[in-house]
C-alpha cells in the first residue's frame with residue numbers, strides 16, 4: 232500500500248465513520264419527527280389542544296350532531312377502577328361539552344397515575360380538541376379515594392361530514408417518574 | 414484469458430505465527446475470508462438445528478415436543494442467527510476473499526480493522542447463544558423485537574441488545590473496509606464501470622449497511638433505556654408509542670433485506686455469463702438497477718406495518734413505492750435470462766444453483782408483490798404466506814447464491830476441484846426438498862395459519878406435515894455440503910488457474926490456490942476488461 236492510498240483510506244474511513252454517527256443520530260431524531268408528524272396529521276389518535284375562543288369564531292351547522300363515545304381502560308399493574316359517567320353523548324360541533332370520568336384507587340397505598348388519550352378514527356383526531364382534561368396532569372389517589380374528573384372538549388365544525396361517530400379512549404398507567412406527561 | 418499468473422513469489426514480510434495464533438492475529442484477507450465463511454457455516458447449522466426443532470413441533474397439530482415459550486425462543490433465535498450469523502458474515506467472507514483479487518489489490522484497505530470486525534462476531538454470538546441457558550430463557554419476542562413484548566424478556570434482555578450492538582459494529586466495520594478497498598485500492602485501469610458486479614453490489618450493500626445498521630443500534634438502545642433507565646420512547650404510559658419502534662425498526666429492516674440479497678445478485682451475475690459463455694446482458698443497467706433498488710429500499714419500510722392503522726395516503730405511498738421495486742428487480746431477472754438466451758450453456762453445480770436462484774427468487778419476488786398490495790396484505794400479514802415469501806427470497810435466494818458462489822470459487826480457494834457428482838446430489842436434493850418445505854406454506858398462509866404459533870387448527874395438518882418432511886430433507890442435504898467442502902480442502906483433481914472454460918476476470922489470472930498476497934504487483938492494465946459480468 233503506498234502513501235497516497237493510505238491517505239485516501241483514512242479519508243474514506245473518516246467520512247464513513249461520520250456517516251455512521253450521523254445515521255445513529257438520525258435514528259434518534261426520528262422520535263421528535265414522529266411526534267411532530269403525528270401532531271400535524273392527527274395520526275395515532277393524538278388529539279388537538281386549543282382554547283374555546285378559536286372554535287367559537289367558526290360557522291356552526293345547527294342541525295349537525297356527532298356521536299361521541301367514551302372507552303376507558305387501566306393498565307394491568309394499576310389497581311384502579313376507571314369509568315365514564317355516560318358511555319355516549321350527542322355533541323354539537325363547535326360547542327364546548329363536558330364529560331365526567333370516575334376513578335377509584337383500590338390499593339391501600341397512594342398511587343400516581345396518568346391517563347393517555349386517543350381518538351378514533353385517526354382522520355378525525357385533529358378535529359377533536361380538549362380545552363381541559365384530567366389527562367394534562369398526573370392524578371394522585373389516596374387509598375380507597377374516588378375522584379370525579381372532567382374533560383371539556385370541542386369538536387371542530389370542520390370535522391369531515393362523513394364522520395358521524397368519534398371514540399375517545401383513555402388508558403390509565405401508573406406514572407413513570409421520569410416520564411413526561413402530555 | 415489464460416494468461417498464467419506470474420505472482421508465485423511468497424511474501425517475505427517476516428514469519429507468520431502458526432496454529433491458533435495465526436488465525437487470531439491474521440490480517441490477511443484470505444485468512445479472514447476463510448474465518449468468516451467457516452463461522453457462517455457453523456451458524457448455518459446452529460440456526461438450522463433450531464429450524465428442525467420448529468418443524469418437529471409443527472409436524473402435527475397439538476403441543477408435542479417443546480413448550481410454547483421455548484418454541485418462540487427457537488423462532489426468534491433462528492432468525493437472528495440466520496440473518497446476522499449466517500448470511501451477513503458469509504457475504505463479508507466472500508467480499509474478503511474475492512474483492513481484492515477482483516480489483517487487482519494486494520489485500521483489503523484496512524487489515525487490522527478487518528481482524529477486529531471478524532473476531533467481534535464469535536463474541537457476539539456466544540453472548541446471544543448463552544441466553545438459551547439463562548433464567549427466563551432466550552429472547553422469544555421475535556427477531557423484530559417489538560415492544561412491549563420484548564421488554565418482558567428475562568435476564569436475556571441486555572445480552573440480546575448488546576449482541577445486536579456487536580453484530581452491528583462488526584458489519585459496519587466490514588462495510589467501511591469494503592468501501593475503502595474498492596474506492597482506493599483498485600489496480601490502474603480498473604475503472605468503476607469495469608468492476609465485476611459482485612464488487613458493485615457489495616459497495617452498494619456497504620452503503621446500505623452504513624446507513625441502516627446505526628438506526629437499528631439506536632432503536633435497540635432505546636429499548637434498553639426504556640427497560641432499565643426509565644425513558645419512555647415506546648411506552649404509552651410515559652407519552653411514548655410502541656408503533657414508533659416499528660417505524661424505526663423497519664427503516665432499518667427493509668434495507669437490511671437488500672443487504673442480504675444484493676451480493677447474491679452480484680454472484681449470480683458472475684456465474685451465469687461464465688457458464689453461458691457470453692458477456693452479461695446489460696451490464697450498466699445492472700449497476701443502475703442495483704442503485705435504484707438500494708434507494709427505493711429506504712422509502713418502502715411501512716409495507717411491513719400496513720395493518721397498524723396508517724392513513725390512506727400512507728398506505729398508498731408505501732404500496733406504490735413497494736411495487737415500484739419490482740421494476741429494477743425485473744430488469745435484473747430479464748438481464749440474466751437474456752444472457753442465457755441462445756448461449757451455449759453447461760450445467761455445472763454453480764450454474765445449477767444460479768439457475769435455481771433465478772427461478773425461485775423470482776417466485777419470492779412475486780409473493781412479495783402480492784404482499785406489497787395493501788388490501789391483500791391485510792389478509793396475508795402475520796400468516797405463513799409471509800413466511801413462505803421471505804424463505805423463497807432468503808433460502809432459495811440468498812442461500813442458493815451462497816452455495817453457487819462457494820462451488821464457483823472453491824477450486825480457486827483450495828486449488829482442487831470439488832466432487833461434481835456429490836455436488837449435483839447436493840443441488841438436486843436441496844432444490845426438491847426446499848420446495849417441499851416452503852411451497853405448501855403459501856397455501857397455509859392463504860388459508861389463515863398464523864406465524865410464530867406452536868400449535869394450529871387441524872385443517873392445516875396435512876400441509877404442515879409435508880412441509881416438515883421437506884424441512885428434514887433440506888436439513889440433511891446440507892450435511893452433504895460439509896462433506897464436499899472437507900473433501901475438496903483435503904485433495905482432489907488439481908484445478909487450473911482459469912478453472913472454468915468461460916471464466917472472465919482478474920481472480921482467474923492468479924494461481925489456484927492464489928498466493929498469500931494477491932496482487933503484490935498491479936496486473937497489466939491491458940488485461941483488465943470490463944462489462945463481462
Ligand code: HEM
Nearest residue numbers: 670673674716717739778781782784785794795799803806
Ligand atoms: C419485489 C421485491 C419484494 C417485495 C415487493 C417485498 C414485499 C414484502 C412485504 C410487503 C412484506 C411484509 C409482509 C407482511 O408482514 O405482511 C415482506 C416481508 C418480508 N420480506 Fe419481502 N419483499 C420483496 C423482496 C424481499 C427480499 C429480496 C427479501 C430478502 C432477501 C425479503 C425479505 C423479507 C422478510 C425477511 C420479510 C418478513 C419480515 C418479518 O416480518 O419478519 N423480501 N416483503
Ligand SMILES: [Cu+2]
Nearest residue numbers: 667670716717
Ligand atoms: Cu420490506
